[in-house]
Structure formats: C-alpha cells, structure tokens
Amino acid sequence: MPTDIPTGAEAGTPTRVGGVPSDAPTELFEEHRPMLLGIAYRMLGRAADAEDVVQEAWLRWTADDRAAVREPRAFLVRITTRLAVDRLRLAHVRRETYVGPWLPEPVVTDFGPAAPDTAERALLADSVSLAVLVVLESLSPLERAVFVLREAFGFPYGEIAAVLDRSEAAVRQLAGRARRHVDEGRPRYDVDPAERRDLTERFLAAAAGGDLGGLLALLAPDARLVGDSGGKSKAPLRVIETASKVGRFLHAVSGDAGLYDYRLVELNGAPALVAFAGGRPDTVIQLEVRDGRVQTVHIIRNPDKFHGLKDV
Secondary structure (H helix, E strand, O other): OOOOOOOOOOOOOOOEEOOEEOOOHHHHHHHHHHHHHHHHHHHHOOHHHHHHHHHHHHHHHHHOOHHHOOOHHHHHHHHHHHHHHHHHHHHHHHHOOOOOOOOOOOOEOOOHHHOOOHHHHHHHHHHOOHHHHHHHOOOOHHHHHHHHHHHHOOOOHHHHHHHHOOOHHHHHHHHHHHHHHHHHHOOOOOOOHHHHHHHHHHHHHHHHOOOHHHHHHHEEEEEEEEEEOOOOOOOOOOOEEOHHHHHHHHHHOHHHHHHOEEEEEEEOOEEEEEEEEOOEEEEEEEEEEEOOEEEEEEEEOOHHHOOOOOOO
C-alpha cells in the first residue's frame, strides 16, 4: 500500500484550466492516487475497501465539472475521505456480527527511496501498523478521519475542516480526543527493526520445530495471541492470554508447520511471516515486541484478507 505524504505542487505541472490540467485529468488523478489509497486504507483497515473507495472517487472525478475545481488535491481528498467515512459507518455495523476477533487486512509496505529519512519512515510505519489500526477501530468515523488526515498526512486543521464540513474548532476537539485515545491504546515501546526481525525468525524456528521451551522463552509473561479467521478457517475465536496458554496453543498446532512454505516479508511497516500452502497465502503471523520478548502474536487466517499477498 503506497504511503506517500502529500507534498506541494511539483515542478513541471501542465498548464491548468480551472485548477485542472486541461490535457491530463487522468494523469492528475494518478498523481494523487497513492495518497488517496493511503488515506482510505488507514480509514478502513482493508486494502480492497480502500481500492473500492478510490475507484468511486475516480468515477466522481470524471463525472464532475473539473473546470469548476480550483484545488484538485483538496477536491479528491474530500471525496475520498467522505466516501471512507460512509463506508466505515457501514463496516462498524457489519463487524458487530464478525466471527471472532477482527484484525486489519495486512498490506505490503515498501517505503523505498521516497522516504529515506529514518524518522519519517518510522512515522509512516507507525501510522499503518496493525497495533495502531486496531486502536483506530475504536474511534468514531469522524475522529478516525481527523486523526488520519492530521497525524499520518499532516493536513492543517483548516483543510480538514473543509474536507469534513465542520468548523476548525470542532476539528481540533475531534483531533484531541482521537489523539488521547490512540496514545492510551497504542504500544508504549519502540523496537529496533533488526531486533524484531531476529525475534520473528527465532519465533518461527521454535514454533515450526515444536520447541515449547523455546517458545516460552520468547514470550512475555502476559503475552497475548489474537487470531482473525472471520469463521472461514481454523483460528481461536477468543484472545488467548498468558505466555503459558499462548505457548501451549502454538505447540499444539506446530505439527502442521511442515505443510507450509514460510516467507519473511514486511507488512504494515514491520516484519511478518506469510505461510503459503499450494502457492497461496494461508496465514499471516506478525509479532508485537517489548523488551526483547513477544508481547502479542497476531495471526490472520481469513482468506478474504490476503488481497495483496499473492505476489510476495
């Protein structure tokens, strides 16, 4: 999932009529597509839904009178955000009947040379991490929109107010509530990427080898395992808590490890294991790490959430 932070006008922009290049409406939309996808994914937690929203934004972009559009970027962000808010309200209703815990759809992240700065890359990774996206699920749709636009993309409060048709004062209040809630719910620790990758590899070795002692040594005493299958494959329907119970569960299912081809890839800004069966993604495992030990094991087995993993 592209995660570009929006910037100002680039050099070489074609001559504009009414704010829109008269000869390249498609090119203009494509220029902003990565940003729109990034907003929609952080809003919805599903890449497939984000792509649907951006496609709908494209249809509205082509249907509207572009000659009247003075600020194309603001226009596209407004359409995309409002569509995402509407879809998020429907999603909250559907998730009340979701079978078992719900986790976001994992996406491949490759920040590449567009984000060479370490601090900037950390900001991007954090804004799309599974842990943060889970916390965002507890926000209202408007709070989530404000948080995403402000914290992940750096939009000024005035622009966000125009996007949501709210006063700037109201947007600031929404932003304050959202930030406090996210700060309370997000992990309060930083992990070196190399350490997290090493721990992930050791975790795989212990789990695949049926090494219960090795697993217990890697797990924090209050470790948790959260499994998301949507009722469409085997996974725990409740969160498993404590290192002993998590370790025993992983040891019990370790006999199936030889059936899979494991690949270590970066998903949502952090290393993750993708297990393939018959050439198709079957399971995603990602770890939250604290003080050198595994705090949370996220396991995703809902096949509907492997939209972007077929080619990893």
